Amino acid sequence: MSDLPSVMPPDPDEPLPFEHTEKMSERLRPLLPWLVMGAFLLLWEAVVRLFHIPVFLLPAPSAVAASLIEWAPQIRDNALATLATTVAGFALAIVFGVAGGVTIGSSATLYAAFYPLLIGFNAVPKVAIVPILVVWFGIGAVPAILTAFLISFFPILVNVATGIATVEPELKDVLRALGASNRQIVAKVGLPRAMPYFFASLKVAITVAFVGSIMSETVASNVGIGSLMMTASARFEVPLVFAGLVVTAVMGILLYLVAEAIEKRVVGWAMRGHR
Amino acid sequence: MSTTAASPATPPFVELRDVALAYGATAATLAVERLNLAVADGEFVAVVGPSGCGKSSLMKVVTGLWPPSRGRVTVDGTAVKGPLGIVGMAFQNSVQLPWRTVLDNVMLPLEIVEPHASRLRRERRSYEAKARDLLQLVGLAGYDRQHPWQLSGGMQQRASLCRALIHDPRLLMLDEPFGALDMFTREELWGVLQDLWIARRPTVILVTHDLREAVFLADRVLVMSARPGRIVAEYTVPFPRPRTLETTYLPEFTELTHELRRLIAEARVGVAPEVSS
Ligand SMILES: Nc1ncnc2c1ncn2[C@@H]1O[C@H](COP(=O)(O)OP(=O)(O)OP(=O)(O)O)[C@@H](O)[C@H]1O
Ligand SMILES: [Mg+2]
Numbered sequence: 001m002s003d004l005p006s007v008m009p010p011d012p013d014e015p016l017p018f019e020h021t022e023k024m025s026e027r028l029r030p031l032l033p034w035l036v037m038g039a040f041l042l043l044w045e046a047v048v049r050l051f052h053i054p055v056f057l058l059p060a061p062s063a064v065a066a067s068l069i070e071w072a073p074q075i076r077d078n079a080l081a082t083l084a085t086t087v088a089g090f091a092l093a094i095v096f097g098v099a100g101g102v103t104i105g106s107s108a109t110l111y112a113a114f115y116p117l118l119i120g121f122n123a124v125p126k127v128a129i130v131p132i133l134v135v136w137f138g139i140g141a142v143p144a145i146l147t148a149f150l151i152s153f154f155p156i157l158v159n160v161a162t163g164i165a166t167v168e169p170e171l172k173d174v175l176r177a178l179g180a181s182n183r184q185i186v187a188k189v190g191l192p193r194a195m196p197y198f199f200a201s202l203k204v205a206i207t208v209a210f211v212g213s214i215m216s217e218t219v220a221s222n223v224g225i226g227s228l229m230m231t232a233s234a235r236f237e238v239p240l241v242f243a244g245l246v247v248t249a250v251m252g253i254l255l256y257l258v259a260e261a262i263e264k265r266v267v268g269w270a271m272r273g274h275r
Numbered sequence: 276m277s278t279t280a281a282s283p284a285t286p287p288f289v290e291l292r293d294v295a296l297a298y299g300a301t302a303a304t305l306a307v308e309r310l311n312l313a314v315a316d317g318e319f320v321a322v323v324g325p326s327g328c329g330k331s332s333l334m335k336v337v338t339g340l341w342p343p344s345r346g347r348v349t350v351d352g353t354a355v356k357g358p359l360g361i362v363g364m365a366f367q368n369s370v371q372l373p374w375r376t377v378l379d380n381v382m383l384p385l386e387i388v389e390p391h392a393s394r395l396r397r398e399r400r401s402y403e404a405k406a407r408d409l410l411q412l413v414g415l416a417g418y419d420r421q422h423p424w425q426l427s428g429g430m431q432q433r434a435s436l437c438r439a440l441i442h443d444p445r446l447l448m449l450d451e452p453f454g455a456l457d458m459f460t461r462e463e464l465w466g467v468l469q470d471l472w473i474a475r476r477p478t479v480i481l482v483t484h485d486l487r488e489a490v491f492l493a494d495r496v497l498v499m500s501a502r503p504g505r506i507v508a509e510y511t512v513p514f515p516r517p518r519t520l521e522t523t524y525l526p527e528f529t530e531l532t533h534e535l536r537r538l539i540a541e542a543r544v545g546v547a548p549e550v551s552s
Binding site: 193 | 338339340357358359360362364366368370372373374383384386387388422424442
């Protein structure tokens with residue numbers, strides 16, 4: 001002991017005392033969502049069994065799982081159809097949302113001119129638009145795609161426009177001082193600056209896109225998870241309705257994770273290394 | 276052997292005539308007023324003055340970032356209507372684009388200013404080498420792949436100096452480029468900047484709070500009054516080049532900095548300073 005030098009370089013493997021508790025909770029963190037979900041399902045199952053809730057009111061998770069297995073092929077086909085519609089509408093929303101956001105965000109005049117209209121448009125409940133879309137395009141995938149598009153377009157546009165419109169004047173000045181054109185300023189500062197906003201909006205947009213397509217499928221289609229759930233509920237197959245909800249939630253989470261993974265790669269700078 | 280102010284034979288490279296700049300509509304918002312200034316081609320001018328007197332505003336007017344409310348600004352014989360590519364500018368706070376690496380930040384002007392912009396794709400290698408040379412010159416060798424937010428404030432300022440220089444501007448506008456640096460690094464960079472100036476002879480307008488820096492680097496030091504700022508005194512610095520740190524210990528050097536300090540102190544309290552030159 002006494003032979004040791006008074007100042008030791010820190011051993012990288014040895015956790016500092018105050019880091020110990022931190023480490024424990026950090027190791028647990030990835031497990032936490034699963035633990036919470038498991039507890040939730042257990043509680044649900046227990047409540048249904050304890051109070052003898054009839055299956056057509058609230059099926060237990062076990063009943064939902066059984067239904068998932070029983071109807072697996074139908075669920076898979078309809079889920080894939082919904083996924084395709086949602087992704088198509090979402091892709092349209094990205095294209096038009098980014099184009100519109102760049103246009104509106106890079107001009108104060110256009111921003112002032114169009115913003116109220118867009119707010120009003122966004123306030124219209126999309127469920128009220130579906131019948132109109134059916135009148136125009138008939139029953140099928142098109143109304144679902146368009147509903148997904150309409151509902152997810154707005155958050156993307158607003159976020160991209162905001163990201164570009166709020167570029168710090170100092171950043172613009174760096175380029176302006178070099179004689180850069182407005183287009184160059186948007187390309188070199190506006191767009192990169194708007195990327196964190198864009199990805200934040202994607203995570204919102206992808207979930208509401210599902211809301212849009214499924215909502216449309218319930219009234220205006222005979223394929224898709226929404227249509228499947230409507231049929232099931234008409235036949236009092238309540239566990240199947242719940243199975244449809246579960247599948248939708250899982251697809252939503254998966255696409256969210258994809259958006260998040262891309263975001264981390266592309267706009268890591270915005271997190272300044274605190275990932 | 277200092278370059279003196281523009282003689283009638285050679286027209287000044289930068290000229291301000293009776294320039295005023297107001298940020299708002301009223302006279303109360305005047306940042307600079309009755310500003311007259313002539314800088315010869317290849318001259319190194321330093322501007323000193325109390326804080327808030329309009330030095331940064333002067334820079335914005337000369338670079339064309341802000342149009343003057345009154346008066347006329349000419350650079351290289353033509354009236355300034357907007358920003359020019361022949362200008363390199365380092366801002367008071369080193370504004371870096373956080374999504375770009377240090378190297379890409381330094382190379383930003385090359386993507387905009389001709390003829391570099393059209394050559395950049397083909398000659399990327401040699402331009403990159405040039406950017407790395409500049410980074411090395413200011414002591415940032417090896418940081419080119421880092422992001423600006425991974426650098427200290429002083430390091431970011433050095434990177435912003437490189438960005439101002441990369442496209443070989445004929446007019447260099449430096450707004451307190453060494454403000455966030457420690458004294459040793461600052462004095463080292465004085466030498467770097469002087470060498471660059473001797474080698475390429477750009478016209479330089481340097482705003483600084485450091486009077487020793489002004490006297491060390493400049494051919495001519497201009498003193499501005501309190502807001503609304505105008506030039507109230509001007510000194511020609513007699514020391515031969517290249518100047519070294521030894522120069523700063525000369526009695527004449529100290530005398531000149533003391534004189535400048537006295538003028539600025541007077542300008543701060545608003546006493547009309549006695550102009551001697
Ligand atoms: N964008 C702006 N809008 C309104 N007023 C401004 C703006 N920029 C500067 N001012 C005002 O103009 C005056 C001059 O500002 P300027 O930045 O030119 O001073 P400065 O001499 O560079 O000061 P410092 O030495 O502290 O950097 C200040 O009083 C400031 O309040
Ligand atoms: Mg300033």
